[in-house]
Amino acid sequence: MLEVALRHRFPGFALDTAFIAPTPGVTAVFGPSGCGKSTLLAAIAGLLRPEEGRVALDGAVLLDTAARVMMPAERRRCGVVFQDSRLFPHLSVETNLRYGLRRAPRDAEGPGFAEVVDLLGIAHLLPRRPAALSGGERQRVALGRALLSRPRLLLMDEPLAALDAPRRAEVLPFLARVRDRFRAPILYVTHALDEVDRLADNLVLMEAGRVLAADTVEALSTRADLPQLAARRDAGALLPCTVLAHDPARGLTRLGFPGGELRVPLREEPPGTRMRVRVRARDVSVATEEPRGLSVQNILPVTLESLGPAAPHEAMLRLRLGGAVLLARVTDDAVARLALRPGQRLWALVKSAAFAANTPSLENPG
Template structure:
C-alpha cells in the first residue's frame, strides 16, 4: 500500500497532490512538468516536501506534522533513472554487487542469480557499461536496484532514452518484475503505450495536481478530451486469448467474444491471455458487417453512449459482446450520417497496423 499526500512550492511550480494505491504497478502519467518526477523523488527521499505524509506498506517515511523524515538510505526504495547511471569504471557484475552491498542477506528481495536470470543479463556480467546498448544498461540498472532489496521500486521514465525496438526488448522484463516478484512498483511515464501495458492503477497529473486516478480503463477511456488531455489519450482496453500465430505474416490472432483481434506481431504460444490498448482515434464504426476491407479486426457490439463535443468531435462508447467496451472518436457529422444512437448495433473496426506492440501486455 502506498499513501501520498504532499505539498511542495517552488518559484515556478507547485505540487499539491494526494493519492493512495494498493500493490502492483502504479503509473504516474502526465506531460512534462506535471509533477511525476517530483513525486518519485519525494517518495525516494531525494527531495523534501514543505508539508505532507508518505507511507509505504506499514512504514511512515514522511510525516511533517509528526516530525518524521526517514533518511534516504533507510527507506529501502530502489530508484531507476532515465539513463541508468551505472558506475562506468565497474563491470556489470560489480555494478550489481554494488546494489546489494548495503543490504543484509536476510532482507533480499531476490538472489543474485535469480535477478540475473530474470533480466537476461548473464552474458553481460564481465562487460563494462560503455559497451552496453541502452536497453542492456537499463536492465542492469534495474538489477542493481533490485539487489538493494527495496520495499518499493521506482522507475522514472526508464525507457525515455531508448528507441522503439529497444523499448520492445525491455518491456517484457518489467512485466516479469511485476508478475514474478510481486514487488510494488511506481512507473513514471508520459508514454501511454507503456502505461497501458504495465499499470494496474494510474494517477494522471497536470500542473502539479491529480486530475484522474483509477484503472487504465477508468483514466483513459471515459470522457471527451478537455483542457488537460488530448484526443490521442483516449484508449480502450480489450482482453483476448491467443488462438493462433500467422508466422508467414508475422501476426497473432486473439479470440474475443465479439470477434477476432489481429495483432501486428507475434506474441507467443496459443492460450496466452493478452490485454490490448486501442486508441479511440484508430477505431472506425460500421452499421453493417463489413466486407471487402483491408481491416482485419471487426468486433460486434451495441452503442452504449454518444457524447457530442463543442467542436467537430463525438465520442461513441460501444459495449462489445462479452462485456468489454471500446471507444471510438468520430466526427459529429459521421454520428449524424450513420444514425448512431444508444442501442444501435454496430461493428468496431481496427486496423492491425494501428495497434502499437508496446501496448500489448500479458495479464
C-alpha cells in the same frame, strides 16, 4: 497499498497530489513534461523533503510531516532507476551490481545475484565497465542494481526515455519480467502510452502538479472526459483479452474479451494467453444497421452510451458491449447524418489490420 499525499512548492510550481496505489502491482505516473512526476518520486524516495505530506507503504509510514516522521532515504528501501543509469563509471558491471546487494538489509528477502543476472540477461556483461555498454544494457544493469538492494518499492523515473526505439523494445520485456517475478510494487513514471499498456495495472494521471485521475489503466482508457488521454492520436479502450484460437489458413487469431470477440492478424501466443489490446478510437467506425459485404473483420453490436466533443468537428462516442466499453472518434458530420443519440443500438466496425500497426500493445501482460 501505497498512500501518497504531498504538497511542495518551487518558484512558479506547486505540487499538490494525493492518490492511493494498490500493492503489489505497477502504477504508472503519466503526465506532460514539468507536471511534477520526478518531484513526486523524489519525495517518496526521501531524496526531497516536501513541505507537507504523508507517504505510507502497506501501513509503514515513510513520511508524515504532521507527526514529524521523516524516515531517511536509506531506511525507506526504495530502489530507484533513473533515465540515465547512474552506474559508477569506474567500476565493473559486477561491482556495480554487488553495490546494490551490499545495500540490502541482511534480513530482507529478495532475489539473489545469480537470479537477477539471469533474469536480466547480463551475465556476459559482468566484467565490462559501463562505458562499454549500450544504453539498453546500462538500463538493465541499473535495474539489476536496484533489485539487488531488495527494495520494498521500486521507483522508475522514465527508465526508457533516453533510449531509441530498438533499445526500448529490447529493455521493455525485461521490465515485464521483473514485474512478473518480484512482488515489490512499482511506481513507473513515463509519458509513453505504450509502456503504460505493456506494464501498468494502474494509472495516476498528472497535470500541473495535480492528480487529475487515478484508476486502473483499463478504466481510464475509456474516459472520454480526460482530454489528456482521449485527445491523443493513440487514445482508445484497452481491452483485457484472451487468445481463443488461431486460424492460420485465414491469417487470423480470435481474441475474447468481456463482451465479445476480436479478430486480429495471426498471433504466435498459444490459446489461453492473456493480453491487452488497445482498440484506438480512430480505428473504430459505426453503422446504424448491420453492414453486409464488408471486408472489415470486426463488426460488434454495441449501445451508444454517450457522446461528446473530441476535437474541432469531431466527436468521441462511448460504446457499450457487455462488460466492455469501446471509444470511437467520428466526425460531427457523421453524428448529424446518422442522428446519433445515447441509447441507440449501433454496430462498431474495427478492421483487423488496425491491430497490425498496434502490435506492441498486443503483448502478454503476464
